[in-house]
Amino acid sequence: MPIFGPFSRKGEHQLCWEVIELNEKEFLSAFQIMRKETKKRNFMQSIELMINFRGLDFKKAQNQIDVKVIIPHATGKASGKTLLFAKDKHFVDQMKDKVDRIILDSEIAGLKKKDIALLATEFDAVIAEGPVMIAVGKYLGQELAPRGKMPRPVKPEPNAALSVLKQMSSVTRVTNKKGKFMPVVQVVVGNEKMEDQQLAENSVAVFNAVASALPGKKHNIKSVFVKESMGPSIKLGEKAEAKE
Numbered sequence: 001m002p003i004f005g006p007f008s009r010k011g012e013h014q015l016c017w018e019v020i021e022l023n024e025k026e027f028l029s030a031f032q033i034m035r036k037e038t039k040k041r042n043f044m045q046s047i048e049l050m051i052n053f054r055g056l057d058f059k060k061a062q063n064q065i066d067v068k069v070i071i072p073h074a075t076g077k078a079s080g081k082t083l084l085f086a087k088d089k090h091f092v093d094q095m096k097d098k099v100d101r102i103i104l105d106s107e108i109a110g111l112k113k114k115d116i117a118l119l120a121t122e123f124d125a126v127i128a129e130g131p132v133m134i135a136v137g138k139y140l141g142q143e144l145a146p147r148g149k150m151p152r153p154v155k156p157e158p159n160a161a162l163s164v165l166k167q168m169s170s171v172t173r174v175t176n177k178k179g180k181f182m183p184v185v186q187v188v189v190g191n192e193k194m195e196d197q198q199l200a201e202n203s204v205a206v207f208n209a210v211a212s213a214l215p216g217k218k219h220n221i222k223s224v225f226v227k228e229s230m231g232p233s234i235k236l237g238e239k240a241e242a243k244e
Contacts, residue, residue, distance in 0.1 A: 019218045022207055022236055027200035030226050030234045035192075038231030045229040046075075047190040049203050051210055054222040058181035062215075065185050066175040068148070069209040073198040074169040075188050082165060083119060083151075085128035085136055091156035098158060099165075105132045108139050116143040125168045126151040127161055148173060174210055183222075185210065192228060199226075 031047075038045070056063045082099040085108065086092050092102055100123070103111075111119075119126075120143060128136050128151035136144070136151060144150050152168065154161040174187045189202040207224065214220040225233040 020221050020224065020237055021218070022204070022224060024197070024200040024204055026236055027203045027226070028196050030236050031196040031199055034226055034228060034231060034234045035196075037234065038228045041230055045192045045231070046188045047192060047194070047199055048186055048227050048229070049189045049206055050184060050186045050225040050227070050233065051207065052222040052224070053183040053214070053220050055216060055220055056183065056214070058176060058183060064175075064177050064181060065210065065213065066148075066173070066177050067209050067213045068171055068173050069206050070171055071189070071202040071205050072170075073190065073194065073202055074166070075172060075190050075202070081123045081125075083123040083126045084161070085126075085132045085151055086156070087129050087132050088156040091129060091158075094158045095161065098162060099127075105129075105135050108132070108135045111139065113143065116140050120144055120147040120149045123149070125165055127154045127164055127168075128152070129154060129156050172206065174206060189226075 034047075058064055082101075084095055084099045084102045085105065086095065086102055087105040092104070095102060119140075126144070126149050130153045133151070133153050141150065152164050154164050172187055172189075174185050176182055176185050187206055189206060190199045203226065211218045211221060224236040226236065227233045
């Protein structure tokens, strides 16, 4: 329940909400309930964290959420869909079955603006052979950079490229800038095969990073839920309850 706090500079009451404090123990409890409440499926389900906000106008740019979080344990998404910009023919041949798409340096200048925008939304991890970075910056930078999709440079060696992709799978982006600015963010923190302790550590990392980015810190967080892809939402705090 909100409590009226001190007067603001404009003479209006500021609302001070009770702060939601969450730690690994509370997430562990919620994940145990989540597993009991969720039916098994014939595919591996992702584990999602949802954070609902209050007291923020997300139409204002300064209140919109866009945070990159380094999580302790890779989510198992294998960096999502992967894109490689490359020039070396031998490197391209070696990477064909290791990434979702390869764009040659000779194709970059011919990409249209709408095509570049699609690349930014379709691919989660973008890497580029070192020498190709100049062309990427020149022709694609204006579209990719604001979306946080400028590629990471890599050597033309498969092991080196895959190592960078693995590192990128431990970085997750939390944002509500896609589509309508809803007072909620939803992010994958792992998959059902991961241990509850790993999921809890990832969730705490995301929760704290998001809270730190808010104007009112944890005061702006209304509620937190965890769920499997096809399961009910489990509320954190007090007694964890299932929500259809």
